[in-house]
Amino acid sequence: MAMIARTRLFALALAGAMASLVASAHGAIDMTTGIRYVVPSGTLADCSAKAKASLDAFLDDATESTTGSGSWTATGPAGGGATAAATVHCIALEKGYVVTFTCAAGSGNPYGVVDLCTDVAHKFSGKPTVALATPPPPPACGSLTNLVGKWVEGDKTFVMTVDYGLTGPDGVSGSWYLNGQTATITYYGDHVLTLSADGTHLNGRDYNLTRKC
């Protein structure tokens, strides 16, 4: 009994330790309001079309909060991740419209909110934009430093992303962490796996995954 209690207590404390490590992964959030344009001619639809295009130039999948609202939001960086976001509000005036820009980014984002907002606004107005710092490219297959990419076991596919997110075969989200060759997959509980020397396999009690190249 005492051994069982000790084991449970140890497991509980260990889980707490892991949780505290995960919690410490969070960082600061930054936000800025960018340039505001007042356009004396044009419709709300014109503004919306340009808002979507300017957001999509730097982020992914700009969507309107409700159809016809003129408020557009996108998250990025483009091509993956969710460490930056921007919102463009189009407001119809009696003649023309006013458009505002708001940008937010979390730590770990490759570029700052001011640069992002300036570029989105300049794209909107047709001014030259500056190349934003690009996020680290997805690693080549067999990386030993991260688990980003697709992993398969039989007909099950797990997708791991640069922001330490994970999506399992049933669409449920989780997370991953890699320390040396020891990986912790949080997906219906924590699972400790070992990354193979060539970085192509993750093996453990619960899963045996192969990196899909």
Added chain:
Amino acid sequence: MRPPSIRYPRSFVSALAATAMLTALLGPSPARASIDMVAGARGTAVNASNDACSASANAALTTAMGHPAVEAGAGTGQWLGFGANDSNGNPTASAAIHCYPVGTGYVVTVTCATERGAGSETANALCARVEKAFATPAAGFKWQ
């Protein structure tokens, strides 16, 4: 025979040692803050000044975020609020209110962003609080 309960503290010591070891081994976790951002409601007042909007924006953000709001340039009507600091004192939520005069009134927009996983509040929930705190809306004011 020593009662089992006396041994529990030892497991605590073991757990604490494991915690310290893990922390030392893993070090600070990589900070990749995933963002949840939404465009909140849009409000209109048919007969009120933009200064009134700014005053309400300032009050709403200060109340909702728990820290003084700042205007992004005096007189711009663009207000920012940061709050819900994490254990390191860094904000994990932010909101912006834009005021713009239209006719004899104004239009106000609310935008919110929170860090996913840092707390229980979503950007939508934050925006709902900010909108609720938008102080003393002018006559004829309505959220859309």
